[in-house]
Amino acid sequence: MDRRHRLKWLLAAASFSVGIALIAAACGGGGSSSTTTSSSGSSSSSGSSSSSKSFANFRVAYDTGIDYLDPGLSYTVEGWQIMWNVYLPLLGYKHVNGPDGATIVPYLADSLPTVSSDGKTYTLTLRKNIKYSNGATVKASDFRATIERDFKVDSPGVGFFGNIVGADQFSKTKTGHISGIVVNDSTGQITIHLNAPQGDFMNILATLFAAPVPAGTPAKDQSTTPAPSTGPYMIQSYQPNKIAIVVRNPNYDASQFDGNVPVGNPDKMTFNIIGDDNVALQRVISGQDDYDFHQIPADRLAQVQSQHANQIKVYTPANTYYFFMNTRMPPFDKLQVRQAVNYAINREALVRIYAGLAQPTQNVLPPTYPQYKKLNLYPYNLAKAKQLIAASGDKGMSVTVWNHDRGYDPKATAYLTDVLNSIGLKAKEKIINSAVYWTTIGNQATKAQIGFADWFQDYPHPLDWFDVLLNGERITQTHNNNYANFNDAGVNRQIDTLKKQPTLTATVNAQWASVDKAVMEQAPWAPFLNRQFTDFFYTSMDLSCYINHVLYQFDFSTICHN
């Protein structure tokens, strides 16, 4: 090839690549930077009184589980744990350790709601002169707009508000207003009418879905353009899968809240989103971050324990891990078989399978609840289990054990399958993708006989357990949460009666405990453990300020430095 020819080819190649580069630049240049700041008001004056223990920056090695930083949309621990100090609902919880943290106290409302005698009307009054982080005043109509916004954005939390009069209508049309919420901006009064009395409605008012945002907030995900906040902190910026920065809300005044919401120690919180557990652990050991949101990998626990024992905290959030047994499908339509399973599994073995960071259980409710009364209806007895199976006549029946594929959970059903085989059933596992597992077993058409499930509370109330998971009247064809299809008329009646109780008195608590026992006597589940988790800190953090809340777990705002 002569030089001229060569040059031609070179020119062709060069112009081709330049062309491609230009096209790529034109297409790719569209995406603007994703770091955006929220509309903050006057940040010059630090309006809120800082506490004496304040420090500059609390750095957290967070995980990738934040779904949204929009109070109307987030339904994960990762989202809630950041936002409960940012967006205040009308009611909320005390920032204390232990069961007292389940006490509901007024946040934006000036006192607990007045409940009508029939339990169907809740009246609250907004505190005067509460300001958002952008300087605007919180109005009563903002509350109604927030609930309506939840419906408009198809929030996963709309199920909580289904009992409000007019909510169903609004859910279909998404126009007009929810007739059951009456607001008066001049007096600040909010009246909510329910279709039926609902004992956990105050807890629902305390969820972040009900935390007021300004009425004009757009009806789409605001995670990267955070809505103005009412709490001691505000979200300054959020880059999904990278970092979230939370700073003090300049318009927050702690004195307005009767001490129910602490002003917070860190001036700034930096949430570095890290994917890998080991990397996160290393960051905190080396001091790059102050707190590890991830669990300490079981593999490294001994090492970390020997070198940093007093930087670790272990806690048990309200959760129960269980095997559901579909009472509509043989062989689990027989009580004997379900009891046999409960006798056959050794919960101590399952605790070991979860690396030892768990407590065995045979209850529906977790031990942190005041309604919990420890049950031991089914002490481990393999021989008795075999007997029961033989007596039921279902020996040798094929059973498919369902589970998803993430984390430690598949190991639990590997154990269960082996146990079922040893007591006389023919069991095999079916593991499916975590993303579709829950909708699959929640679909009656799947006909899942037995499988893995777990439940972490939405709020600290037994209704969140029994009404959602074990109420026979709420069994649905798809999207079912009552995987066992448990439908006991007596239990259903008890749940409905207790649902009408507006407060959890000692008597009510005792009644819930008896529901727990009644359910376990029918054994639709084989609950096996309550999982424990670890919090790990860098040496510079003073763990005497550590508060672990029953719902929101480790409180980022109250931790302090050495």
Next chain:
Amino acid sequence: MAQQATEGEFTLDTAAVLAAGEPASAIRGRSPWYLAWRRLRRNYVAFFFLGLFILICVACLLAPVYAKHVAGTGPNQQHVLENVRVNGKLVPVVSSGGIVNGKLTSAIPIGPTWFSGGGKFVLGADAIGRDVAVRLLYGGRTSLFIGIVSSLICTFFAVILALLAAYYGGWGDFTITRFFDLMYAFPVILLGIALGSALAINGFHHWGINIQSGSIWIPTFVISYVLVAYVGRPLRGQVLSLRQKEFIEASIAQGASPFRVMFIELLPNIMSSVLVFFTLIIATNILLESALSFLGAGVQPPTASWGTQIADGQDLIVTRPWLSLAPGIMIVLTVVALNVFGDGLRDALDPRAKVRIQR
């Protein structure tokens, strides 16, 4: 030479006379296969590694024997709460965890006992108390099955497609080549994960074929499908160049049917390439299967395969490294053996290789 001259003068004629007296040996034409075999036979390294591969296959086939007579447990049986006697001491298969003496410890399975436990837990136990060595052998069965069968399927279809494309040309060739291009445009592993994940949910129930989602036929078919283009395109190139040769033209002119031309004339001439591809693709497939299973898009638990075992062992890499090391080493040994043997096979089969490393 001077001494031999005493025997009489040794001329060419004398030699001819002497030679005529020797019994004539028949001139035997050797087929290229025989020549290749002779070359291969002298390649001791290749044979050693072939032997290694066969040894691994046999060991995995004998998994049930090992399970029953040496380890005393199956691949899916858990022994979480049991104790095993090692060097006279009773050791828990999975230690208890939680808060012990005020110290937070995690439950750890037993490490390798290396036969001091009487054959139980030779390579230790996994987190559910299952015997790692038993699972290693059973896992090998799965991985080897998928590797070999998927290579058979892949090579078979690649050969058919290559022959069809090159013989017919025109639109058939165009479609098949575009199909190959499409497959090449995907990174192999991405396509494998996509298909594997999607099919793992409900299995494959189309066109009369019914495969359940947990079956190992799903990863087998996925892997064969994903790599068809990588075998098909080079083969097509070879068949194309063969197609131009005179003997094919002659065959067609004589009225040979397409079937005859493709399978009786063309195919034997690419057979050596096919054999080499087949061997080397088994290695690729074993690696691909382990990668897919590691990512959860291949073999589904509880079926053991070397890939899933590495994934399971990741959580315990610090305290019990053998859970991940053992399956990895097995993969490396198997794949190296196949690669070395495949190399040797290619050297032996290629008559035009100008440099052959002679021993």
Next chain:
Amino acid sequence: MAAFLVRRTIGAILVLVAVTFFVFVIFIVVPGGDPAERIAGKNATPQNIENIRHDWGFDRPFYVQYYKMMEKMATGSLVSYTSQQNVVQQIEQGMPATFSLSIGAGVIWLFFGILVGVISAISAGKFSDRAITVLALVGVSLPIFWLGIVTRYYLAEGGLTSFFPDGEYVPLTDNPAQWFFHLILPWTVLAVGFIGFYGRVLRGNVLDTSNEDYVRTAKAKGLPPKRIMRKHILRLSLIPIITLFGLDFAGVLGGGAILTETVFDLHGVGQYAAQSINNFDLPPIMGVTLYGAMFIVVFSVFVDLLYAYLDPRIRPT
């Protein structure tokens, strides 16, 4: 040549369309659960699920859904099912890590692959050749993810020794030194297999070329062996390597280094792809597939042009 470019460009666009359609079909036709139900969450009412189905367009026929998705992708407004994150932004966020990994590893494997190939070809039959061949074959046989896990355990912080930082990507603009240190292990792990493969291919090519007639002529003419090697043999033997490299490099640049990125938690495009597939999150899957296919298609055209430039016997078709 202009015709060639035009033809290849059209072909490229067709391939891209076919690729996205193919992926779309896999995830829509193969049942994977109703995305509306997944988005709706635990406590949703049937009305809620209906609303979501309508708002996201899941109730439209699949070709309409495909068209809408392509439209959103072109305008950069495609959002994922989980968390409604903007797909293009997420890919852009992952690009620095993927580019750093690919370019660094590419340089390493090309350089060492050529070096290994040339050395083993020159010393063909001798011990160094055998040793290198064995090492190369072992390198090709290592499962990448296993190698990654093992090196993290043995060589990275938190494991047995602490020579290297343990995974994670540090942006070049934040801290160049840390950027480099964090990438050493991933570069090595990714390059190992390629080095072995390229070394063997180059060795084969060099040996074959060494026996061509014109090389024999050159030797007969008395040219120094180094000159023969450089000007005649290598020049021709490297051409197939360039082709291979072009395609392999395009593959990892386009998110093909999934295993390395996942094991070292680099949050690159490949890891994003694997996670999205695992979550059955169709929009990011489409985005990453298109992104990856684009690289491969563009690079294959480029490589064809380069091939034609380097080897005068070839005309691109």
